[in-house]
Amino acid sequence: MIRHGLPDPLAAAVSQRLGSPRLTITSYPATDSPWDLSDVAGVDEDDAERAAKATCHIDVTSVLPVGDLPCGPHTARAIAMAIAESVCGVPVDLASNEPLPVIPLERLDEFVLADNWLGVALPPYRNSGNCTAEEEDIDGCACVDLTTRGLHRFGLPELEITDVACPHSLAALNVLRTTAQRLLPLGRHPGTHTVPNELMLTGTDFATYWGYGDPMWDDGPLPIDLMEANPARLAIRPPIDFPGTLNEWLWDELPPILHELLSCEPDRPEPN
Template sequence: MGRNLTLPVPETLYATYAVALPAPAADPAGLARREVAARTRPPLRDLVLGMLDSPMLTLDQRPAGDFPPLPADLLAAYGADPPDLAAVGGASHLLAVHAAYRPGRPPAHEWSARAVAGAVGAAASAPVIDVFTPQILGAAHLERSLPGPDGAVRLTDWVLLPHTAAAHGFFITTKGLARFGLPELQTEDVPPGVVEPWGRLLNGLARRVLDLWLDELPAGEQPLVVEIPEIVSVGPRDVAAAHGTEERMRREVPVRLGLDASGPPALTVLPADDGPDLEALCAALFQSHPRPCR
């Protein structure tokens, strides 16, 4: 039986989006309210309008040169199209959308800031930048990522999986769990042939860990710390849920989480105990022979 990990709970979480405007908006707040009311479905619309009418969400419009430059190289690395990059580089003004909220359900800071930036961006035909990533969000991606009437979202629209080559394989980490107050997941020395299936496993694990985290953050008084299991099982159902689909298969494999505090806090993902290596875990989870993973 594994032990528990104790994770600190941030007091407040923040979200920032930027809209690269070709010309300044005469009344950014009024434009945001009109466009959110027209483009956003309830119940999200009510949440966003409530945030707009509170100090928890602010709009800051300035000439583009008054803000720190947006990192064009990172925007390109995360898939920005040349026309969008050109529009960002040629913007006369930026509208920064900032939101703050406590950890827990719903992540009102992220949902509201993204909805406001998306509504203003659509009205002005202007690119929307998720500053956290950083990533330019296409209109279809942005609309799809927002919750429907049941509050469900695809976690893969909010959490990315960048990977970099290292001496003994690849380093894979999530980028997005920090939006919800969690440390990011990471694995070192992932063999080249396992990058794709291990990434899928990490997507499912991110969904499982996020659910465990949010279940410990009830509405009301905010705890200072939360405990989650050190050993967590992940299965095809979790992988499917992270992508917004369903899977009936209940097969699972266990992994061990270790808190790495050598830099920004992260959760290192390893096989549980003396269990199978990454290749064998991929094969067991996705029911493929381990040899193709090499």
């Protein structure tokens, strides 16, 4: 019944996987559940509260071969959202520990990384008013630390960008988003991969993150430097030959759209 509500390609993928380790569904009374949802947090506080007070947990788990990325996680999430809709429940992403926003099931036919797969969002601006740095001071503070929560399910290290000044927080978030998209294809191939210290980000990478067809900037690629923060996380830094600080790089070197675009509707065909 749930498969009937999904677009045809997703319904077919669910049919092929359901009942195998690639897609298992288990129901628990909340008191016996392996998942503690009491600290789920998100933009919608009502959904977080409903998740914390749920009397039943329905778990959708997917154990995948590498070649099934990113289709496998996308399929598992689609069936979880379809189940949540059918029982008037709240879909919760356990990697990011937050409720998922409602996406019409007919719009789930295509995987887009922007559909809350990174588990990272902007903190309250200027540290909820506690930041006293001057607004025009390029390097006036280091209030913002951004770290992804969810790239590991694609076989990738998580990403971070830290010590960012409040005025550059959106630009830093968009650099992180674009870097995640640039690295995503690595997760589709088995084996150990060596990520270069210097990575070139393009306007196509940023567009693909949103599911948008045209490059989002026309100038040349944006070089970034990657360093190992720990065995499971990479830190994003300015290119090694940039003479200034991280915040000066964010202010001076980025394409303007990275300072401007908070969200973007995917370039998907309208349903019939």
